[in-house]
Amino acid sequence: MAKKATKKPSKKTSKAGAKKKVAAKKKVAAKKKVTAKKKPAAKKKPAAKKKPAAKKAAAKKKPAAKKKPAAKKKTTTKKAAKKKTTAKKSAAASNRKATVKTVRAAPGKSVAIGKQLVIVESPAKAKTINKYLGDGFVVRASVGHIRDLPSRAPKGTKQPVPGVDIENDFAPTYEILSQKTKTVAELKRDAKAADVVWFATDLDREGEAIAWHLAEVLEIDPTVAKRVVFNAITKDEIKRAFAKPRAIDVDRVNAQQARRILDRIVGYQASPLLWKKVARGLSAGRVQSVAVRLVVEREHEIEAHVPDENWRVDVRLASDVTAAPKLAEQWREFLATTDEKGRGPNKRLQNKWMAEQASIATELYEIGGERFKLGCKADEPVDLSDKVQLVVEAVGLREVQISTVEDLEGKGPACFIRSVSGSVDFGARYEVASIETRQTSTKASPPFITSTLQMAAANQLGFSAQRTMRLAQDLYEGVDLAGEGQVALITYMRTDSTHLSPEAINSARDYIGSAYGEAYLPKEAKQYSSSNKDAQEAHEAIRPNEVPRDPETIRAKLHGPRAEEHYKLYKLIWSRFVGCQMTPARWDSTSVLLRRSDKDTGAVLKASGRVLAFDGFYRATGVPTASDEQTLPEVSEGHVYAPFEIQPQQKFTSPPPRYSEASLVKALESAGIGRPSTYASIIQVVQSRNYVEQRDRRFYATDLGEVVTDKLIEAFPDLMDVGYTRQMESELDEVEEAKVDWVAMLRRFYGSFAASLEEAHEGMAHAKAEIQPALYKCPKCGSRTCYRFGRNGRFLSCTTYPECDYAAPIDRRGRPLLPERVDVRNPEDGSSMELRNGRFGPFLASENYPESTFVLNLDRKGAVKYPAVPPLLIPVEEGIQCSKCEAPLNLRRGKRGPWLGCSRFPKCRGRHAWKAIDEDKREQFEAQLAEHEKGHPIPVIARHDGTVIPEGTPAADLLLSGGVAELDIHPEATAELGETAPPRRPSSALMG
Numbered sequence: 001m002a003k004k005a006t007k008k009p010s011k012k013t014s015k016a017g018a019k020k021k022v023a024a025k026k027k028v029a030a031k032k033k034v035t036a037k038k039k040p041a042a043k044k045k046p047a048a049k050k051k052p053a054a055k056k057a058a059a060k061k062k063p064a065a066k067k068k069p070a071a072k073k074k075t076t077t078k079k080a081a082k083k084k085t086t087a088k089k090s091a092a093a094s095n096r097k098a099t100v101k102t103v104r105a106a107p108g109k110s111v112a113i114g115k116q117l118v119i120v121e122s123p124a125k126a127k128t129i130n131k132y133l134g135d136g137f138v139v140r141a142s143v144g145h146i147r148d149l150p151s152r153a154p155k156g157t158k159q160p161v162p163g164v165d166i167e168n169d170f171a172p173t174y175e176i177l178s179q180k181t182k183t184v185a186e187l188k189r190d191a192k193a194a195d196v197v198w199f200a201t202d203l204d205r206e207g208e209a210i211a212w213h214l215a216e217v218l219e220i221d222p223t224v225a226k227r228v229v230f231n232a233i234t235k236d237e238i239k240r241a242f243a244k245p246r247a248i249d250v251d252r253v254n255a256q257q258a259r260r261i262l263d264r265i266v267g268y269q270a271s272p273l274l275w276k277k278v279a280r281g282l283s284a285g286r287v288q289s290v291a292v293r294l295v296v297e298r299e300h301e302i303e304a305h306v307p308d309e310n311w312r313v314d315v316r317l318a319s320d321v322t323a324a325p326k327l328a329e330q331w332r333e334f335l336a337t338t339d340e341k342g343r344g345p346n347k348r349l350q351n352k353w354m355a356e357q358a359s360i361a362t363e364l365y366e367i368g369g370e371r372f373k374l375g376c377k378a379d380e381p382v383d384l385s386d387k388v389q390l391v392v393e394a395v396g397l398r399e400v401q402i403s404t405v406e407d408l409e410g411k412g413p414a415c416f417i418r419s420v421s422g423s424v425d426f427g428a429r430y431e432v433a434s435i436e437t438r439q440t441s442t443k444a445s446p447p448f449i450t451s452t453l454q455m456a457a458a459n460q461l462g463f464s465a466q467r468t469m470r471l472a473q474d475l476y477e478g479v480d481l482a483g484e485g486q487v488a489l490i491t492y493m494r495t496d497s498t499h500l501s502p503e504a505i506n507s508a509r510d511y512i513g514s515a516y517g518e519a520y521l522p523k524e525a526k527q528y529s530s531s532n533k534d535a536q537e538a539h540e541a542i543r544p545n546e547v548p549r550d551p552e553t554i555r556a557k558l559h560g561p562r563a564e565e566h567y568k569l570y571k572l573i574w575s576r577f578v579g580c581q582m583t584p585a586r587w588d589s590t591s592v593l594l595r596r597s598d599k600d601t602g603a604v605l606k607a608s609g610r611v612l613a614f615d616g617f618y619r620a621t622g623v624p625t626a627s628d629e630q631t632l633p634e635v636s637e638g639h640v641y642a643p644f645e646i647q648p649q650q651k652f653t654s655p656p657p658r659y660s661e662a663s664l665v666k667a668l669e670s671a672g673i674g675r676p677s678t679y680a681s682i683i684q685v686v687q688s689r690n691y692v693e694q695r696d697r698r699f700y701a702t703d704l705g706e707v708v709t710d711k712l713i714e715a716f717p718d719l720m721d722v723g724y725t726r727q728m729e730s731e732l733d734e735v736e737e738a739k740v741d742w743v744a745m746l747r748r749f750y751g752s753f754a755a756s757l758e759e760a761h762e763g764m765a766h767a768k769a770e771i772q773p774a775l776y777k778c779p780k781c782g783s784r785t786c787y788r789f790g791r792n793g794r795f796l797s798c799t800t801y802p803e804c805d806y807a808a809p810i811d812r813r814g815r816p817l818l819p820e821r822v823d824v825r826n827p828e829d830g831s832s833m834e835l836r837n838g839r840f841g842p843f844l845a846s847e848n849y850p851e852s853t854f855v856l857n858l859d860r861k862g863a864v865k866y867p868a869v870p871p872l873l874i875p876v877e878e879g880i881q882c883s884k885c886e887a888p889l890n891l892r893r894g895k896r897g898p899w900l901g902c903s904r905f906p907k908c909r910g911r912h913a914w915k916a917i918d919e920d921k922r923e924q925f926e927a928q929l930a931e932h933e934k935g936h937p938i939p940v941i942a943r944h945d946g947t948v949i950p951e952g953t954p955a956a957d958l959l960l961s962g963g964v965a966e967l968d969i970h971p972e973a974t975a976e977l978g979e980t981a982p983p984r985r986p987s988s989a990l991m992g
Contacts, residue, residue: 103176103181103184103185103188103217104185104188105185105188105189105192106182106185106186106188106189107189108189110189110190110192110193110194111138111190112138112190112191112193112194113193113194114193114195115135115136115137115138115194115195116136116137116138116194116195116196116197116198117137117138117140117190117191117194117196117197117198118133118137118138118139118140118198118200119139119140119141119142119187119197119198119199119200119201119211119214120139120140120141120142120200120201121141121142121143121144121201121202121207121210122141122143122144122473122477123141123143124474124477124478124486125141125233125477125478126139126140126141127139127478127486128233128477128478128486128487128488129200129233129238131485131486132233132234132235132238132239133238138190138194140186140187140190142180142183142187142201142210142214143180143183144210145177145180145209145210145213146176146177146180146183146184146187146210146213146214146217147174147175147176147177147180147213147217148163148174148175148177148260149162149163149164149172149173149174149175149260149261149264150162150163150173150174150175160268160269161264161265161268161269162264162268163175163264164261164264164265166265166750169743169746169747170261170743170746170747170750172257172260172261174213174216176217184217187214187217187218188217188218191218191220196226197218197220197225197226198226198227198228198242198245199211199214199215199225199226199227199228199248200228200229200230200241201214202229202492202494203229203230203231203492203539204492204494204677205252205253205255205256205259205736206256206677207229208227208248208249208252208253208256209252209253209256209257209260211225211227211248212248212250212253215248222247222248222250222253223247223248223250224247225247225248226245227245227246227247227248227249228241228242228245228246229241231491231492231539231540232488232490232491232492232545233476233477233478233488233545234488234545234546251735251736251737251738252736254735254736254742255732255733255735255736255742257742258732258735258742258745258746259732261746262286262728262746262749263285263286263287265749265750265753266284266285266286266719266753267283267284267285267286269753269757270284270289270712270715270716270719270757271283271284273711273715273757273760273761273764274708274711274712276761276766277711277760277764277765277766277767278704278707278708278711278766278767278789279704279767279791282689282704282708283689284708284712285685286719286725286728287673287674287678287682287725288682288685288686288689288691289708289709289712289719289720290671290673290720290721290722290725291664291668291673291674291682291683291686292686292691292692292701292705292708292709293709293712293713293720293722294659294664294667294668294671294673294722295658295659295664295686295691295692295699295700295701295705296701296705296706296709298656298658298659298701299658299700299701299706301655301656302655302656302658303813305411305655305656306378306379306411306412306414307378307411307412307413307414307652307653307654307655308375308376308377308378308412308413308652308653309375309376309381309384309412309413309414309650309651309652310373310374310375310651310652310653311374311375311384311388311391311648311649311650311651312363312364312648312649312651313363313364313372313391313392313395313646313647313648313649314361314362314363314645314646314647314649315362315363315364315395315396315430315605315643315645315646315647316331316354316359316360316361316362316643316644316645316646316647317359317360317362317430317594317605317607317641317642317643317644318357318359318641318642318643318644319358319359319360319633319639319641320358321429321640321641321642323644324424324426324642324643324644325426325644327357327359327644328424328426328644328645330357331353331644331645334353351629351630351631354630355630355631355633358633359633359644360592360607360630360632360633360635360641361607361630362592362594362605362606362607363605363606364391364395364603364604364605365593365604365605365606366602366603366604367391367394367601367602367603367604368602369602372391374387374388374391375651376413378411378412378413378653379412381412381413381415381416382413383416384418385402385404385418388402388418388420388648389402389420391648392420392422392646392648393601394596394601394602394603395428395596395601395603395605395643395646396424396425396428396596396603396643396646397420397422397423397424397425397646397648398422398423398424398425399422399423400420400421400422401420401421401422402418402419402420402421403418403419403421404416404417404418405417405418405419413652414652417650418650419650420648422646424643424644424645424646425643426642426643426644427598427642428596428598428599428642428643429596429597429598429640429641429642430594430595430596430597430605430640430641430642430643431594431595431597431638431639431640431641432592432593432594432635432636432637432638432639432640432641433593433594433595433604433637434592434593434637435590435591435592435635435636435637436590436591436592437588437589437590437591438588438589439586439587439588439589439613440586440587440589440610441584441585441586441587441616442584442585442587442616443584443617444526444579444580444581444582444584444616444617444621445576445579445580446498446528446541446580447498447500447528447541447542447543447576447577447580448541448542448543448572448573448576448577449495449496449497449498449541449542449676450469450493450494450495450496450542450676450677450679451496451665451666451668451669451676451679453468453472453493453542453572453573454468454469454661454662454665454679454680455662455663455665455666456572456576456662457569457572458660458661458662458665459660459662460572461568461569461572462697463565463569464661464680464683465661465665465679465680465683465684466680466681466683466684467565468569468680469493469680471562471565471566471569472490472493472542472569472573473493474562474566475488475489475490475493475566475569475570475573476488476489476490476491476492476493479558479560479566480559480560481554481557481558482556482557482558482559483557484557488545489544489545489549489554489570490542490543490544490545490570490573491539491540491541491542491543491544491545492539492540492542493542494676494677495539495540495541495542495676496669496675496676497539497540497541498528498529498541499528499529499539499540499541500527500528500540500541500543501540504540504543504577505525505526505527505581506525507546507547508547508577508578508580508581509521509525509581510547511547511548511578512578512581512582512620516582516619516620519583519614520582520583520616520617520619521581521582521583522581522582522583525581526580526581528541528580541577542573542577543573543577544570544573544574544577547574547577547578549574550574551567551570551571551574551575554566554567554570555567575620575621575622576621578620579617579618579620579621580617582616582617582619582620583614583616583617584616584617585612585614585615585616585617585618585623586612586613586614586616587610587611587612587613588610588611588613589608589609589610590608590609590610590611590632590635591606591607591608592606592607592608592632592635593605593606594606594607594641597640607630607632608629608630609629609630609631609632610629611631611632657698658698658699658700659698659699660697660698660699661683661694661697661699664683664699665679665683668682671722671725671726672722672725672726672729672730673722673725673726673729674729675729686705690702690704690705691704691705691708691709692705700812702793703789703793703794704793707767707789707794711764711767714760714764715756715757715759715760715764716753716756716757716760717756718752718756719753719756728749731745732745767789768788768789768790770789771786771787771788771797771799772786772787773786773787773799773973774786774787774796774814774973775969775970775973776796776816776967776968776969776970776973777967777968777969777970777971778798778799778800778804778806779806779967779968780798780804780805780806781798781800781803781804781806783798783799783800783804783970784799784970784972784973785797785798785799785806785967785970786798786799787810787814788801792809794810794814795807795808795809795810796808796809796810796814796816808967809837809838816967817837818966818967819834819835819836819845819847820834820835820959820960821833821834821835821847821959821960822834822835822844822955822958822959822960823943823944823958823959823960824844824856824941824942824943824944824949824958825942825943825944826846826848826852826854827854827939827940827941827942828846828852828854828939829846829848829852829854831846831847831848831852832846832847832944833845833846833847833856834846834847834849835955835958835959836849841858842858842862842955843855843856843857843858844856844857844858844864844955854939856941858955859952861954862954862955862956863951863952863953863954863955864941864949864951864952864953864954864955864958865951866938866941866951867938867939868892868938869892869893869932869933869936869938870936871890871891871892871901871903872890872891872892872925872928872929872932873888873889873890873891873903874888874889874890874891874900874925875888876888878921879921880900880912880917880921882902882903882904882908882910882912883910883912884902884908884909884910885902885904885908885910887902887903887904887908887910888903889901889902889903889912890902890903890905891925891928891929893929893933897914898914898922898925898926898929899911899914900912900913900914943958
């Protein structure tokens with residue numbers, strides 16, 4: 001009771017007094033005196049309880065009374081400002097704002113009495129650290145952030161950016177997160193009881209900010225708080241960290257605060273602009289919007305790409321000249337084989353077949369004494385058929401025929417696809433003219449940083465960036481190993497430095513020498529420096545904590561639902577680290593030139609291949625299996641070969657590839673967009689907002705993403721500039737290094753941002769008001785069509801809208817996706833069905849749609865899905881209802897039997913356990929369901945001839961020849977294009 005009485009006045013007087021009383025631990029006698037003095041005050045409990053209520057009543061009666069405390073705060077702030085002489089001190093003072101929502105200490109006795117309290121972010125980390133600290137410590141987890149800027153401004157206040165006072169130097173106001181009130185109360189109770197409080201949050205900016213927020217809430221001065229950081233959760237690292245605590249780095253906290261406020265300003269002020277000019281519910285982000293711009297611009301580059309044309313001639317040679325005709329037949333048979341997925345032999349299998357036949361794969365290297373190079377540029381397309389014929393005849397192809405097919409989808413030279421056919425002259429001979437063998441080496445890659453780990457995990461394991469970081473967090477904080485308990489396996493996984501500590505390097509070298517031998521150990525240890533000049537948070541690269549814990553040993557001890565994923569990621573990290581300290585791999589590379597010897601045509605072929613001479617670091621990482629290198633048979637000068645296949649190929653240069661998850665992370669890193677800890681969240685956010693979609697592991701910009709990007713570039717050209725985003729990251733780094741005042745930085749940013757925002761609100765046109773002319777004629781009224789933007793993206797519309805309401809969905813290239821006839825009979829009225837496109841993708845509907853409402857949905861692969869039986873409604877009177885909203889339940893039959901779900905789905909997703917129902921009731925409901933199913937049979941889906949169509953049949957297999965609808969080109973568009981024909985879509989375009 002006495003303890004509480006002493007702390008209550010400390011909150012009412014001043015922060016300075018509170019800190020002195022918290023810090024006062026020197027004299028026991030002094031404490032007793034204070035307790036004795038405050039005992040009478042402690043007895044007046046009822047009065048103390050009434051006081052706040054009286055204050056509230058007075059506040060309601062006298063609104064003017066509210067101004068007095070505010071006035072006191074202002075004068076106090078002014079006096080404090082006069083005393084502060086440096087910008088750094090004033091900035092730190094502006095950080096100290098009371099939380100909107102206060103939380104009292106939790107009642108009850110604390111287990112931290114007489115002990116030292118250690119606060120970390122995650123329960124897993126707390127569990128691991130507990131192993132290494134003695135009984136004198138208690139480890140608690142904050143479970144991430146405990147407070148943040150409020151999502152809404154207080155009622156009655158006009159605050160454009162909640163929690164940020166823009167007019168008063170962007171002073172932030174924080175509030176305890178609603179889901180963290182219990183956690184904070186328990187931490188307060190334990191902090192009061194503990195002798196010492198340690199802050200052991202992560203070592204990046206965010207971890208520093210969490211420590212600062214915890215210190216503020218627990219009323220501990222950040223400048224005297226005990227802050228410890230460790231790159232790895234091992235006994236030695238923790239011991240070293242606790243031996244050398246430091247204060248909370250306020251400069252790092254200011255950098256994180258500045259980033260949070262920047263993002264809050266952009267999100268809360270640019271998003272309403274999108275609501276006004278594009279559509280409700282959209283959001284803008286300072287970093288995410290620039291990431292979307294990268295994907296959108298890549299889309300534009302692909303669309304604008306016009307390819308160059310070039311030719312390549314591949315020749316396969318038989319070492320036994322008499323076997324050439326037979327090998328030609330066997331080769332064709334081999335290429336016709338397919339695997340269980342219908343795919344032909346890949347490059348590796350082809351090389352294997354060639355090696356088994358002692359044959360060589362070559363390509364045309366010289367013709368007529370000059371390097372073979374045949375092609376044309378995109379802006380100067382030329383018909384090269386005559387030249388191609390001369391070349392292939394010189395190589396050994398007879399009866400040459402070149403066929404040309406016009407590709408209306410192509411651009412430039414790619415408008416004409418040419419193929420060459422003929423018969424191989426088995427009498428042609430090629431003699432080995434020269435053999436050159438040299439040894440090449442491949443060096444190991446540096447150890448992982450955050451970005452390279454995400455790239456490697458995406459390419460080698462198929463993990464998304466978010467999944468990779470979640471698994472890496474588990475490995476860092478600790479996973480449960482059989483017989484050992486919670487063990488941390490890797491160092492901190494958010495880093496952009498490839499630096500390695502001497503202890504780590506020595507550990508790797510000791511392991512390599514003992515496990516692999518001296519041949520795999522370089523004379524000197526390898527040192528790595530970061531290639532990223534802007535690298536901050538420069539700690540160590542990602543590596544295993546203990547090298548002797550090899551992946552296979554770990555695999556046997558891991559358990560749980562993510563055990564195999566943990567093993568795969570740990571193996572990737574472990575092998576990369578061990579390999580980076582090993583000797584290079586060595587290859588014997590051989591190049592062979594073969595000149596045609598039966599005729600002097602000037603044709604020279606080249607074969608190349610390599611053989612692994614010494615595996616080096618591959619011993620740890622594994623030899624790459626995706627190599628396209630062939631293994632050459634034994635070759636000697638003067639040996640003669642005969643061709644059994646000659647394959648001329650027309651090639652076109654490819655547009656830049658769409659981003660994969662790995663390449664997008666690389667682009668973000670090289671462009672300076674975000675930081676290692678943010679890449680995964682950036683990629684996740686742009687997809688969740690439907691600005692970007694991922695198909696076949698490649699990112700595509702959606703119509704919405706393109707429109708939003710265009711509008712944001714129009715409104716904020718600086719903010720959306722990649723270079724500007726990089727500059728902002730650099731300024732945040734300078735704030736962390738105490739070179740730049742964070743308030744001054746925000747002032748500079750907000751000045752131009754506010755001006756651009758105001759101008760955009762007044763002058764920018766709405767996206768729906770903007771139209772783009774299209775080529776097609778409206779089939780309803782004959783007017784020209786145009787492209788408009790709607791809630792489901794871009795679509796084709798009549799220019800006379802609203803007089804004419806014609807509209808059609810379009811594909812990515814702007815071509816109308818019109819209904820296409822399919823060989824399916826409508827079971828309701830016998831009409832023919834069509835393949836149509838709706839807001840949720842393709843579906844099958846009657847040609848009388850929407851008069852006939854029967855539709856067949858397609859799954860993600862475009863295959864037919866049978867309609868489901870409507871659910872059976874179970875009245876509440878039967879004694880069961882939704883446990884969440886008390887609504888009636890629907891009874892359905894699934895693959896595992898009957899199941900019950902809320903009838904208000906998807907608004908309510910409540911379920912009811914089927915087995916929890918009484919057995920008699922279950923039998924009753926099953927009988928009702930069976931009767932219900934009889935009354936609602938699944939219709940028979942059949943072709944026009946009555947043949948039943950199995951569920952899962954691809955819709956593409958049901959398309960009828962000549963059933964593709966086409967729109968005519970409008971005369972105005974024809975005149976604009978001249979004689980150029982517009983592109984026609986293939987039937988597969990409907991399937992996306």
